[in-house]
Amino acid sequence: MNEKVKVFISSLCDDDKYRVARNSLKLLLEKTNMVDTYVFELSGGSSRAVVPEYLSKLEDSDLCIFI
Secondary structure, eight states, X not given: OOOOEEEEEOOOOSSHHHXXXXXXXXXXXXXXXXXXXEEGGGSOOOSSOHHHXXXXXXXXXXXXXXX
């Protein structure tokens, strides 16, 4: 089985430099084709409330990166 590593990248910060770093990291990791990333503000809509959705993705991740 070829499962990808699930990587959770920390949520939105007000500073644009963190947004650029987070989005760049997401692109670089996904380019390896070995990783699926989750960035809350880039995710699609959900029928779940924000906090349970966010925590669910955090719990399901293999690796968490907090910037």
